[in-house]
Amino acid sequence: MSETNNNSSNLRSPTGGQGAPVHKLENYITGSWITGDGDGQLLYDAVTGETIAAATTKGLDFASILQYGREVGNASLRKLTFHERGRMLKVLAMYLMEKKESFYAVSYRTGATKADSWIDIEGGIGNLFANASLRRKFPDLPYCTDGDPIGLSKGGTFMAHHLLVPKEGVAVHINAYNFPVWGMLEKCAVNWLAGVPAVVKPASITSFLTEAVVKEIIASGILPQGALQLLCGSAGDLLDHVTAQDVITFTGSKTTGLMLKGHKVILEESVPFNMEADSLNALLLGSDVTPGSAEWDIFIKEIRKEMTVKAGQKCTAVRRIFVPEQFLEDAYLAIGKSLAQTVIGNPLNDKVRMGALAGKEQRDEVKANVQKLLSASQIVYGSLDSIEVIDADASQGAFLSPLLLLTEHPFQNNAVHDIECFGPVSTIMPYKDLDEAIRLTKKGKGSLCCSIITANDKIATEFVVGAGTHHGRILVLNKDCAKESTGHGSPLPMLVHGGPGRAGGGEEMGGVRGVKHYMQRVAIQGSPTTITAITKQYQPGAKGIQSDVHPFRKYFEDLQVGDQITTQKRIITSEDIDAFAELSGDHFYAHKRDTNFSGTMFEKQVAHGYFILSAAAGLFVDGSDLGPVLLNYGIDELRFTKPVYAGAVLTIRFTCKEKLPQDAKPDDENDIPKGIVKWLVEMLDETAEIAGIATILTMVAKREQKR
Numbered sequence: 279m280s281e282t283n284n285n286s287s288n289l290r291s292p293t294g295g296q297g298a299p300v301h302k303l304e305n306y307i308t309g310s311w312i313t314g315d316g317d318g319q320l321l322y323d324a325v326t327g328e329t330i331a332a333a334t335t336k337g338l339d340f341a342s343i344l345q346y347g348r349e350v351g352n353a354s355l356r357k358l359t360f361h362e363r364g365r366m367l368k369v370l371a372m373y374l375m376e377k378k379e380s381f382y383a384v385s386y387r388t389g390a391t392k393a394d395s396w397i398d399i400e401g402g403i404g405n406l407f408a409n410a411s412l413r414r415k416f417p418d419l420p421y422c423t424d425g426d427p428i429g430l431s432k433g434g435t436f437m438a439h440h441l442l443v444p445k446e447g448v449a450v451h452i453n454a455y456n457f458p459v460w461g462m463l464e465k466c467a468v469n470w471l472a473g474v475p476a477v478v479k480p481a482s483i484t485s486f487l488t489e490a491v492v493k494e495i496i497a498s499g500i501l502p503q504g505a506l507q508l509l510c511g512s513a514g515d516l517l518d519h520v521t522a523q524d525v526i527t528f529t530g531s532k533t534t535g536l537m538l539k540g541h542k543v544i545l546e547e548s549v550p551f552n553m554e555a556d557s558l559n560a561l562l563l564g565s566d567v568t569p570g571s572a573e574w575d576i577f578i579k580e581i582r583k584e585m586t587v588k589a590g591q592k593c594t595a596v597r598r599i600f601v602p603e604q605f606l607e608d609a610y611l612a613i614g615k616s617l618a619q620t621v622i623g624n625p626l627n628d629k630v631r632m633g634a635l636a637g638k639e640q641r642d643e644v645k646a647n648v649q650k651l652l653s654a655s656q657i658v659y660g661s662l663d664s665i666e667v668i669d670a671d672a673s674q675g676a677f678l679s680p681l682l683l684l685t686e687h688p689f690q691n692n693a694v695h696d697i698e699c700f701g702p703v704s705t706i707m708p709y710k711d712l713d714e715a716i717r718l719t720k721k722g723k724g725s726l727c728c729s730i731i732t733a734n735d736k737i738a739t740e741f742v743v744g745a746g747t748h749h750g751r752i753l754v755l756n757k758d759c760a761k762e763s764t765g766h767g768s769p770l771p772m773l774v775h776g777g778p779g780r781a782g783g784g785e786e787m788g789g790v791r792g793v794k795h796y797m798q799r800v801a802i803q804g805s806p807t808t809i810t811a812i813t814k815q816y817q818p819g820a821k822g823i824q825s826d827v828h829p830f831r832k833y834f835e836d837l838q839v840g841d842q843i844t845t846q847k848r849i850i851t852s853e854d855i856d857a858f859a860e861l862s863g864d865h866f867y868a869h870k871r872d873t874n875f876s877g878t879m880f881e882k883q884v885a886h887g888y889f890i891l892s893a894a895a896g897l898f899v900d901g902s903d904l905g906p907v908l909l910n911y912g913i914d915e916l917r918f919t920k921p922v923y924a925g926a927v928l929t930i931r932f933t934c935k936e937k938l939p940q941d942a943k944p945d946d947e948n949d950i951p952k953g954i955v956k957w958l959v960e961m962l963d964e965t966a967e968i969a970g971i972a973t974i975l976t977m978v979a980k981r982e983q984k985r
């Protein structure tokens with residue numbers, strides 16, 4: 279093993295020529311760049327076949343890597359608030375965007391075209407941006423609540439809430455070869471926002487690109503020490519050292535996934551294991567779509583894209599195409615015609631739309647799997663043996679022609695629903711009716727995503743409800759959304775990615791949902807005052823904090839959750855209700871004096887709910903002069919729980935419920951440093967019962983820069 283401080287990737291200079299020593303990728307562990315022992319696994323340029331590097335982790339102490347992550351990385355990250363972690367992600371994303379061209383240069387060597395690399399590189403960085411923005415859904419604390427408060431007693435002195443705290447371990451990501459950048463960043467963005475560090479083990483064959491990105495991440499100094507470690511090569515005995523506080527994610531083949539999932543230590547320690555494996559994703563053409571229609575063209579375009587982007591090496595790519603039986607021939611002929619326009623070759627050539635597979639071994643595996651399918655299918659487009667490429671030598675690069683297969687009897691052919699050809703391969707099949715189509719999509723035994731192309735919302739509904747059990751995501755595509763659609767194959771940071779059954783049974787991303795995978799949920803029971811202190815959210819029934827200063831006179835920093843006032847009283851009169859009806863134009867029967875109320879839910883003229891809230895504002899607002907409260911930001915919730923009749927006496931209990939800081943906009947000279955404050959407005963009548971309850975929001979200036 280040797281340690282270096284070199285932060286630049288050697289991949290920019292040619293290596294591995296005849297007799298030249300092969301450059302060894304470096305592992306970033308326990309705060310240093312270290313090369314493993316031995317020769318390592320040779321890695322090749324997917325286009326030229328040239329040897330470009332070797333990957334080895336031999337000799338590394340895997341136990342100490344995890345320990346370092348827990349003791350150094352986790353200790354720093356868990357102390358930061360969600361907002362601090364989110365801002366860190368944003369700064370990192372902006373930094374990596376500036377370096378992106380150097381990543382593209384390396385990415386071409388994985389066989390990826392510019393468009394493929396965009397998905398991998400900028401798509402990956404996009405996940406950092408998306409999770410950075412997600413911080414606003416969380417409090418400015420290292421932990422958060424989950425769900426609503428739960429009352430547990432009649433007297434209101436005993437209650438519960440669920441709390442999420444960052445796990446004390448490490449996120450171990452074992453990734454597939456197809457997205458060396460996105461695969462790392464889509465996962466790390468989430469565990470970092472949760473306050474957990476990562477150990478990333480990319481698939482060896484494309485790990486040279488992951489290494490190039492990690493070099494920049496580490497060089498940036500944006501992440502705290504220990505937040506990210508990288509292993510280029512075998513995972514060694516890493517999994518022997520995981521504990522219950524760690525989380526493992528795996529993307530790759532079902533065989534490896536199942537083997538790892540059954541690891542003794544993972545089972546004994548109950549380590550969460552999120553698996554994303556082979557997925558026989560389907561696309562269905564609705565029976566309402568006819569050749570020549572707008573949706574037909576969308577269908578052909580989507581299939582071509584799914585088969586050729588990343589040369590079909592996408593976990594979400596369409597492997598099975600179902601079309602109404604009467605259009606089977608039209609469909610495969612049209613798809614073939616479209617595929618024929620795809621220029622294949624060296625990704626560095628601008629005309630090229632499909633590059634090489636990640637390696638020759640991967641190509642051989644795809645071919646072997648196609649051979650298995652051919653016992654009950656036939657090729658209707660493409661060839662297993664010949665391919666035309668531009669600007670490249672087909673015998674040196676891992677090129678493969680797109681292959682469209684046809685299976686006429688999909689219920690009799692199980693292989694087509696079982697075998698994932700991880701390349702530009704898809705099989706088209708007929709169906710008779712929607713019920714049959716739904717059953718066919720389910721024969722994949724669980725997939726990451728599925729699409730239906732239809733302009734008929736009744737068909738769409740029946741399909742989604744019928745097939746939803748077997749797919750992680752369903753896209754309904756038609757001319758209304760096609761132009762702006764992100765497409766069948768794109769997992770999105772705010773949507774759940776993962777699927778049941780064969781797809782691994784896992785879930786990743788999904789916005790706030792994903793962050794929770796790295797946090798421990800714990801139910802907290804106690805008094806409302808204690809739960810308020812812990813959650814930093816005012817819980818109904820908790821003791822309020824009384825002071826001589828009206829809360830509207832306090833700057834953001836000075837306000838405390840629980841700051842409370844009880845207002846003067848106001849009598850609600852019939853004249854008030856009449857006047858509000860005139861002013862608003864709301865003459866609903868319940869608000870009129872002369873209504874015959876027999877048989878209604880009311881006894882007599884009722885005040886408008888919005889009048890009660892307005893009257894409440896009249897009671898709790900303090901500030902005819904300029905003060906820290908800048909503006910009314912809106913209402914989160916509003917309930918009218920009891921009719922307020924003319925003659926009722928209204929009092930308001932007004933409490934600071936939660937504080938949400940907002941980032942300053944340094945480029946906006948009119949911006950005022952500020953935060954959002956949530957207030958609980960309890961509208962009490964003369965019996966001290968709650969007649970209405972609301973959570974209102976105001977924007978409150980920070981003291982640091984008074985106007």
Ligand code: NDP
Pocket residue numbers: 452453454455456479480481482483511512513514529530531532533534535538554555556557592593594643698699700
């Ligand atoms: P593998 O299952 O072989 O490898 C996936 C990851 O697991 C790699 O990082 C690999 O590392 C690692 N790994 C392998 N063995 C072990 C082990 N014993 N302990 C710890 N880690 C291990 O999948 P590939 O990436 O090679 O892809 C193979 C097939 O998987 C594809 O042909 C395709 O069918 C499927 N696949 C499915 C995807 C999906 O999301 N649906 C995505 C990608 C692939 P190393 O590279 O060093 O062996």
